[in-house]
Amino acid sequence: MTSVYKSKxxxxxxxxxxxxxxLDEINARGRFIISSTQINPERESRLMAKVDQFINLPQIFRxxxxxxxxxxxxxxxxxxxxTHQLVTYSPSLExxxxxxPPNIQSIDDSDxxxxxxxxxxxxxxxxxxxxxxxxxxxxxxxxMSTESFHFSIHSTILGDPASQIDVNNSQCEIDGGFEGEQxxxxxxxxxxxxxxxxxxxLYYPYRLWSAKxxxxxxxxxxxxxxxIFDFFIYEFVDEKDYNSLQLIEQKSYTLTPKTISTADVxxxxxxxxxxxxxxxxxxxxxxxxxxxxxxLTLLMVKDRLTRDEITExxxxxxxxxxxxxxxxxxxGLVNKFxxxxxxxxxxxLTDEAQIILRQRHKQKYLGxxxxxxxxxxxxxxxxxxxQQGTIRDDExxxxxxxxxxxxxxxxxxxxxxxxxxxxAWIMQQTED
Numbered sequence: 001m002t003s004v005y006k007s008k009x010x011x012x013x014x015x016x017x018x019x020x021x022x023l024d025e026i027n028a029r030g031r032f033i034i035s036s037t038q039i040n041p042e043r044e045s046r047l048m049a050k051v052d053q054f055i056n057l058p059q060i061f062r063x064x065x066x067x068x069x070x071x072x073x074x075x076x077x078x079x080x081x082x083t084h085q086l087v088t089y090s091p092s093l094e095x096x097x098x099x100x101p102p103n104i105q106s107i108d109d110s111d112x113x114x115x116x117x118x119x120x121x122x123x124x125x126x127x128x129x130x131x132x133x134x135x136x137x138x139x140x141x142x143x144m145s146t147e148s149f150h151f152s153i154h155s156t157i158l159g160d161p162a163s164q165i166d167v168n169n170s171q172c173e174i175d176g177g178f179e180g181e182q183x184x185x186x187x188x189x190x191x192x193x194x195x196x197x198x199x200x201x202l203y204y205p206y207r208l209w210s211a212k213x214x215x216x217x218x219x220x221x222x223x224x225x226x227x228i229f230d231f232f233i234y235e236f237v238d239e240k241d242y243n244s245l246q247l248i249e250q251k252s253y254t255l256t257p258k259t260i261s262t263a264d265v266x267x268x269x270x271x272x273x274x275x276x277x278x279x280x281x282x283x284x285x286x287x288x289x290x291x292x293x294x295x296l297t298l299l300m301v302k303d304r305l306t307r308d309e310i311t312e313x314x315x316x317x318x319x320x321x322x323x324x325x326x327x328x329x330x331x332g333l334v335n336k337f338x339x340x341x342x343x344x345x346x347x348x349l350t351d352e353a354q355i356i357l358r359q360r361h362k363q364k365y366l367g368x369x370x371x372x373x374x375x376x377x378x379x380x381x382x383x384x385x386x387q388q389g390t391i392r393d394d395e396x397x398x399x400x401x402x403x404x405x406x407x408x409x410x411x412x413x414x415x416x417x418x419x420x421x422x423x424a425w426i427m428q429q430t431e432d
């Protein structure tokens with residue numbers, strides 16, 4: 001049986017669960033309070049409790065339906081809580097075109113890779129004002145104390161009642177607060193698409209500012225990926241119920257409307273020079289090319305990241321981190337090396353990837369399409385798709401076999417799904 005890769009967090013939490021008999025305490029009392037002082041000898045508590053997405057929960061938490069929340073500056077509660085909110089992107093939502101004010105020179109709309117810059121851009125282009133329906137001012141950001149409050153939270157165990165939690169001066173962080181005459185918008189931003197997010201990132205600041213202000217507080221979750229700003233506007237139906245978050249509206253914006261035509265893609269296809277398959281990198285098993293773009297964005301911001309850091313920063317588990325970094329390496333966009341100081345597996349963008357990602361929208365995405373179509377299986381499969389208007393997995397499988405790719409059996413079908421997914425991504429980039 002193949003061993004399951006465990007991150008530093010996975011291993012550290014397993015040791016802590018053994019040391020403090022955490023599962024026994026939870027079974028007896030329903031919860032376990034652990035201090036930063038107890039966590040830090042294993043690994044910094046800030047990193048150990050970072051679970052922005054559900055998949056970031058350590059394996060022992062997911063196995064036992066547990067989660068973790070801070071209850072003060074130095075303590076966390078572990079219990080079977082529902083802490084994350086699912087996110088669904090509307091495929092029919094057409095992004096609204098916005099532009100930066102003509103006098104703004106300090107923000108380059110081709111270099112919106114960090115969350116802070118993307119959020120500043122969203123404010124300056126009027127997206128925030130459009131969402132809340134009035135002129136606003138960017139008033140707060142950063143870390144702050146929650147002060148004291150209590151709330152109920154639902155259990156992951158069917159039939160169990162909600163738990164009551166007391167928070168006393170925990171630390172929270174908000175990416176941006178925008179105040180208008182009638183309301184105050186709190187925005188949590190991510191520079192990648194998500195499947196879910198940690199409700200606490202909106203709920204703790206919401207409770208803090210709802211108590212401070214007489215105005216309506218609007219919790220907003222924003223993602224910026226592939227030059228699209230997606231906003232999810234929520235409300236807490238019951239401010240004392242952590243799980244009462246309800247989606248009110250979703251809005252999408254862009255600074256760069258689609259300008260890639262099928263003629264542009266056909267020109268890339270015609271000019272593409274097929275390069276040999278890499279000998280030491282497996283054929284990709286990474287169905288979502290959008291997530292590869294998000295990975296490249298992450299590396300554009302961070303410069304270099306270890307395997308564990310990618311797993312912790314993005315919505316990957318350890319297995320997916322391997323698949324998607326291998327896929328980016330397969331395309332010649334990411335290098336893998338052993339960091340001489342830490343001796344850890346580390347990833348960094350290639351020079352070619354940095355050149356592609358610094359270009360404006362059309363040339364950037366044509367550059368990524370070119371990298372895909374330089375590979376024989378993707379090139380031949382895309383040509384067949386253009387001829388037929390569709391392509392089946394068994395047809396891709398035959399192309400894989402005819403191209404002498406060293407995979408066989410059921411693996412061929414899994415790789416065929418990746419090819420079909422990347423072809424679909426290419427066509428999604430075109431305006432016609």
